[in-house]
Amino acid sequence: MQTLPFTYSARNLGRSRLRLLLSVMGSAMVVLLVLAAGGFVRGMTTGLERTGDEANVMIVGIGSEESIERSEIPASVASLLDASVPGLRTAFGTTFVSPEVQVQLPVVAGAGSPEGRLVLVRGVTPTALLVHSQCQIAQGHWPRSGHNEILVGQLAHTKLGVSAAALAVGSTVNIDGRDWIVSGRLAAPRSVIDAEIWMPLADLKEATRRLTDSCVIATLGTGPGAAEFADVAAFARQRLDLEITAMTESSYYARLAGFFAPVRAVVWITAGLIGLGGVFGGLNTMYAAFASRVRELGMLQCLGFRRSAIVLSMLQESCLATASGALLASAAAVFFLDGVAVQFSMGAFGLLIDAPALLVGLGAGLLLGLLGTIAPAYRCLKLPISESLKSI
Amino acid sequence: MSEPLIQCRSLTRTYTRGTETITPLERLDLDVMPGEFLALMGPSGSGKTTLLNLIAGIDRPTSGTLHIGGIDVGGLSRSRLADWRSRAVGYIFQLYNLVPVLTAYENVELPLLLHRMSGADRHSRVAAALDLVGITDRADHYPRQLSGGQEQRVAIARAIVADPAILVADEPTGDLDKASAAAIMELLGRLSREAGKTLIMVSHDPACAAHAGRILHLDKGRLVEHAAATVGAAGVTT
Ligand SMILES: Nc1ncnc2c1ncn2[C@@H]1O[C@H](COP(=O)(O)OP(=O)(O)O)[C@@H](O)[C@H]1O
Ligand SMILES: [Mg+2]
Numbered sequence: 001m002q003t004l005p006f007t008y009s010a011r012n013l014g015r016s017r018l019r020l021l022l023s024v025m026g027s028a029m030v031v032l033l034v035l036a037a038g039g040f041v042r043g044m045t046t047g048l049e050r051t052g053d054e055a056n057v058m059i060v061g062i063g064s065e066e067s068i069e070r071s072e073i074p075a076s077v078a079s080l081l082d083a084s085v086p087g088l089r090t091a092f093g094t095t096f097v098s099p100e101v102q103v104q105l106p107v108v109a110g111a112g113s114p115e116g117r118l119v120l121v122r123g124v125t126p127t128a129l130l131v132h133s134q135c136q137i138a139q140g141h142w143p144r145s146g147h148n149e150i151l152v153g154q155l156a157h158t159k160l161g162v163s164a165a166a167l168a169v170g171s172t173v174n175i176d177g178r179d180w181i182v183s184g185r186l187a188a189p190r191s192v193i194d195a196e197i198w199m200p201l202a203d204l205k206e207a208t209r210r211l212t213d214s215c216v217i218a219t220l221g222t223g224p225g226a227a228e229f230a231d232v233a234a235f236a237r238q239r240l241d242l243e244i245t246a247m248t249e250s251s252y253y254a255r256l257a258g259f260f261a262p263v264r265a266v267v268w269i270t271a272g273l274i275g276l277g278g279v280f281g282g283l284n285t286m287y288a289a290f291a292s293r294v295r296e297l298g299m300l301q302c303l304g305f306r307r308s309a310i311v312l313s314m315l316q317e318s319c320l321a322t323a324s325g326a327l328l329a330s331a332a333a334v335f336f337l338d339g340v341a342v343q344f345s346m347g348a349f350g351l352l353i354d355a356p357a358l359l360v361g362l363g364a365g366l367l368l369g370l371l372g373t374i375a376p377a378y379r380c381l382k383l384p385i386s387e388s389l390k391s392i
Numbered sequence: 393m394s395e396p397l398i399q400c401r402s403l404t405r406t407y408t409r410g411t412e413t414i415t416p417l418e419r420l421d422l423d424v425m426p427g428e429f430l431a432l433m434g435p436s437g438s439g440k441t442t443l444l445n446l447i448a449g450i451d452r453p454t455s456g457t458l459h460i461g462g463i464d465v466g467g468l469s470r471s472r473l474a475d476w477r478s479r480a481v482g483y484i485f486q487l488y489n490l491v492p493v494l495t496a497y498e499n500v501e502l503p504l505l506l507h508r509m510s511g512a513d514r515h516s517r518v519a520a521a522l523d524l525v526g527i528t529d530r531a532d533h534y535p536r537q538l539s540g541g542q543e544q545r546v547a548i549a550r551a552i553v554a555d556p557a558i559l560v561a562d563e564p565t566g567d568l569d570k571a572s573a574a575a576i577m578e579l580l581g582r583l584s585r586e587a588g589k590t591l592i593m594v595s596h597d598p599a600c601a602a603h604a605g606r607i608l609h610l611d612k613g614r615l616v617e618h619a620a621a622t623v624g625a626a627g628v629t630t
Contacts, residue, residue, distance in 0.1 A: 002506045011493035299489040302450050303550075304478025304506045306471065385450040386441075389485070 003309050004300070009316035015289070020321060022285050023372075027325025027365050028332070030278035035333040035361040037271035039351035040342060041264045043190075045257055047349035051191040052253030055089070056131060057232045059216040062245045066255070068102045069120075072212040073244050075099065080242070081216055085235050087227030089219040091130065096219035098131040100124055101204050103214070107197065108174040109157075110166025117160050120347055121175060121197045123204030131217045134191050140169040140184025145200035149183035150175070155194040155348040158341035173197075178207060192253075195347030217249060263344070275364060282372030286318055290380040297380055298388025307381045314377045319369035326365025330358050395462075396423035397557065397590050398447060402456035405442050416442040418613040419456065426557070429584040429591045431604035438610040440594040441562055447592060448560045449477045461557065478506040482551025484561035488543040490535040496546045497522065497531040503554045521549040524587075525579060541572030548579060552589070559583065561593040565600055577603045 013020050059081065064071035078099035082088070089096040101123035106116035122128070126142060129135055143149030152167045160167070172179050180199065188194045205211065220227050229248060236246040290297070300310055330353075338353040383391075400422040407414045416439040424430055432440045445451040446458055446466075453466045460480065468476060482503075490499045500521055504514045522528045525545040535543055544564060551559055561580065565573035581603045584591045595601045609616045 005498075005505065007498075008491070008494065015493060295487075295489060296491060299483075299485070299491075300502075301474070302448070302477065302483050303503050304474045306474060386445045389450075389489075 001306055001309055001312075002304075004305060004313040006316065009313045010320060012313075012317050013321055019285050019289050023282060023318065023321040024325040024328070026278055026281055026285075027322035027368050028329040029325075030275045030368055031326040031329035031361045031365045032332060032337075033274055034271050034364040035329060035353060035357060036337055036351065037267045038357035038360045039333065039337055039340075039353045040267050042354060042357045043342070043349045043352035044260060044264065044344070046190055046352055047192050047194075047347075048253045048257040048260075049250070050134060051188075051193055052248070052250035053131075053133065053219070054248065054250050055220050055222075056249035057218050057220060057229055057246055058249050058252055059218070059232070059236055059244050059246050060214070062243050065245060065247060065252075068214050068252075069104060071214045072210075073215065074242055075211060075213050077213065077242055077244060078216045080239070081218060081232070081235060084239075085218075085227050085231050087221045087225050087231065089130075089221045089226075094127060094130065096127060096130045098125060098127045098217045099201060099213045099215075100128065100217060101201060101208070101210065101212075101214045103204070103208060105176045105208075107160060107176075109160050110162040110171070112160045112162040112166070116174070119156060119159055119195070119197055120192075121199065121204060122193075123201040124198050125201050128198070128217075131219050132188065132193060135186055135188040135193055138185045138187035140182070143183045143199055143203075145202050147183075148178075148180045148203070149199070150180045151184045151186040151198040152182050153186045153188065153194040153196045153198075153347075155341050155343075155350070156197060158348040159195045159343045161343070176207065190350065190352070192347040192349060195343070195349070260344075275368070279368060279371045282318075282322075282368060283375055286314075286372050287376035287379065290314065290376045294380050294383065294388050294391040298383070298385050298391070301385045302389065310381060311373075311377045315370065315373050318373045319366055322365045322369035322372070323362070326362045329365070330361055333358075333361065394426060397426040397428075397461060398422070398424035398592075399459040400443075400446075400456065401458075403443075403446065403453050403458055404455045405439075405446060405451065406454045416613050417446070417453075420613070420615060422608070422615065424590060424592065426590055427584070427588045429581070429603070429605045430593070431601035431607045432592065432594045432610060433596070433598075433601055433607060434610035439613040440610050442613075443610070444560050444562055444592060444594055447558070448481050448483050449473050450483075478503060478554065480556050480558060482554070482556045482559045484544070484548055484551050484559060484564045486563040486566040488535070488540075488547040488567075490543055490546055490550075492535050495532050495534055496527060496538065496549075499535070499546055500549045500553050503550060507554060517553055517555075518549075521553040522546075524552070524583075525549045539572070540568050541575060544568065544572070544576050545579070548576075548583075552583065552587070556589075558590045558592070561591070563594050563596065565595065565597065573597070573600065 059077060060068055060071040061073050078097050082095045082097050103121055104118040105121045107119040108114060108116040143151055157164045157167050167182055169182050169184060171182050173182060186198055233246040236244045297310055333353045337351050339350040341348050341350050400420055403417060403420040405417040434440055446453055449465050458466045497518060500518045501514060504517060522531055525548050527542060527545045530538060530542060565576050577600050580591060583589045601607050
């Protein structure tokens with residue numbers, strides 16, 4: 001097929017500045033929306049994925065595999081695991097075994113709502129920093145037991161709906177009716193831990209009047225003699241008296257991610273519907289543009305150009321406009337959307353505008369050009385040539 | 393005596409709109425010899441454009457036959473007809489139909505993009521066509537920077553650039569002032585005499601039609617004999 005020159009498509013864009021502006025901006029808006037949706041979904045999924053570590057095994061109460069917050073296991077499990085399963089990771093004579101309590105508690109901070117919002121509070125020992133290798137103390141110091149001290153994640157303020165300053169080191173936070181002092185800031189980038197509050201395990205147990213732990217998290221060793229998941233699972237099975245079960249941390253968070261699949265679906269559907277609105281808006285501009293050129297299109301066919309060649313040229317023209325919009329939107333998304341914090345029931349996460357999200361955005365831009373052109377092109381090219389030539 | 397280039401036999405074109413049938417062309421017989429310059433005259437709505445479009449291969453007869461250069465043009469498929477048009481016919485329009493976003497040069501180059509040829513070959517052909525119509529110095533101008541007469545020159549260059557045997561022109565001077573019209577007619581006459589093109593032109597203007605070798609009158613889709621018109625056929629008057 002003999003195609004029309006690309007310059008024809010490109011220069012046709014300049015025929016109406018207003019239409020060019022409309023199609024570039026319209027496409028940019030739709031793509032920005034798709035990128036926001038994509039960034040939301042990517043952020044949520046990677047947040048949950050990154051929290052779970054392949055090498056980590058979780059021990060929870062039988063029947064509480066779905067929710068650690070409901071899990072209760074004897075406080076002795078951590079030391080029993082350390083003693084019974086050789087080959088767990090160690091450093092400086094410490095085994096990577098972290099007994100934890102995880103509980104959602106109402107937290108009031110700064111100018112946030114007086115009833116407080118539910119935040120995941122984790123009671124931990126210093127081994128928690130070993131097991132959760134993605135976590136670091138970004139500022140301040142580890143909370144000392146018995147001093148009412150806590151660590152707050154970098155996105156905890158988003159979860160609480162307050163400014164970051166309200167959770168600065170030294171400020172006071174009310175957790176379940178009791179005041180605590182922020183001793184440090186916890187950084188766990190792109191992980192849901194970023195929105196948590198950590199405090200010494202003993203303090204949280206005392207404050208919530210519980211004797212049991214929620215879970216024990218252990219890191220498997222590497223190299224010869226390293227423990228495998230099966231070893232920990234066997235320990236959990238054999239200790240019938242403890243009523244515990246083992247699972248990998250990544251499978252737990254993968255399941256959590258699956259639990260939020262409907263939320264992601266709703267986000268995609270909403271973006272899709274608004275995008276469809278964009279397509280219908282685009283149809284009008286494209287139709288107006290092509291309809292004013294019907295005689296020219298007839299002339300091109302009269303010369304011997306096929307309708308397919310003409311449609312291709314129209315597609316180039318509109319995709320050029322929508323792709324420019326998509327690029328603008330991508331740049332805007334990288335600068336203004338990436339990392340923007342969003343809170344959800346599990347905690348909070350940052351929008352993630354990465355390569356897959358950008359690819360989806362660009363694809364949406366091209367699809368917009370494609371869908372917005374086909375129908376107007378059909379309407380303008382279905383006329384017999386002799387009639388197109390009569391059009392004014 | 394050579395064979396006619398264009399042979400219309402009982403050529404009929406009808407349109408049906410609902411229950412109504414319009415017949416802009418009815419059982420028309422016509423032979424056009426190679427190199428002939430034929431003018432079609434007649435009142436508005438008499439079927440001149442309809443006949444021209446059939447000969448140009450952008451419309452198909454409802455019945456009857458149309459042979460051009462031995463090819464049954466009415467029987468070609470849509471895509472074969474498009475290929476045939478790109479080789480055999482150049483169409484000159486009343487309103488020029490230049491692409492506003494392309495320069496004069498690029499407009500003339502357009503039909504050549506349908507044919508396999510080297511860039512150098514294409515360039516020399518476009519240059520020759522622009523030269524022939526006397527518009528070389530305006531090659532880089534866009535249509536909006538040209539006068540009507542100049543636009544029509546570019547359109548004529550576009551029609552001849554692929555070297556078709558037949559040129560059809562639908563009121564080529566209909567939108568021009570007298571001086572420009574005369575210049576365009578002089579150019580068309582030259583194309584007929586010197587380049588040997590077979591030219592079929594629709595015109596309302598007797599002064600224009602006088603450039604033709606033969607004048608035919610159409611009325612209500614039929615050819616009517618017009619003794620007065622055929623007398624001065626070969627003459628070139630201004
Ligand atoms: N596509 C069409 N549908 C219906 N009628 C048409 C169509 N094209 C032309 N006609 C009719 O055919 C007749 C001849 O038209 P045309 O060949 O354009 O006349 P003219 O001699 O002015 O060029 C007119 O009555 C016109 O209304
Ligand atoms: Mg007409």
